[in-house]
Amino acid sequence: MIVRNIESLRGTERQIDSENWSSIRLILKDDNMGFxxxxxxxxxxTExxxxxxxxxxxxxxxxxxGQIQEDDGTVHNINPGTVYALDKHDKHVLRAFSKMRMICVFNPALVGPEKHDENGVYPLINPGS
Structure with a gap:
């Protein structure tokens, strides 16, 4: 069983910060959950x-x-209780009008240190393992 508290992960290698966001990664690839x-x-x-x-x-x-804008220009408002799934590797723009807290699930699982590259892509780290 894995039990973690988000507060214990703040300021550790599981907290990844960028100019627009901060992500605390509670479950990662090495936890062997498949996500x-x-x-x-x-x-x-921010955008x-x-x-x-x-x-x-x-x-x-x-x-x-905030809002999410699809690559074709379609805009969806985001507020508490909204879920969206990027089921087709969808290119998009995410805009935060206020501080937003989002719960995110990735498949395949992230290893931990991933940040968006110049195209907004997370690299695959150790894809075969």
């Missing part, structure tokens, strides 16, 4: 271009407001 599970905080008034060409992601908003 990774994160809480990501998006900073207010992040994302393209998970190597991963599928489901996101559940638990705090704040």
């Amino acid at each position: 990774s599970f994160h809480e990501t905080t998006l900073y207010p008034d 992040t271009e994302i393209y998970y060409k190597n991963h599928l992601e489901t996101v559940y908003c638990i705090e704040g407001t």
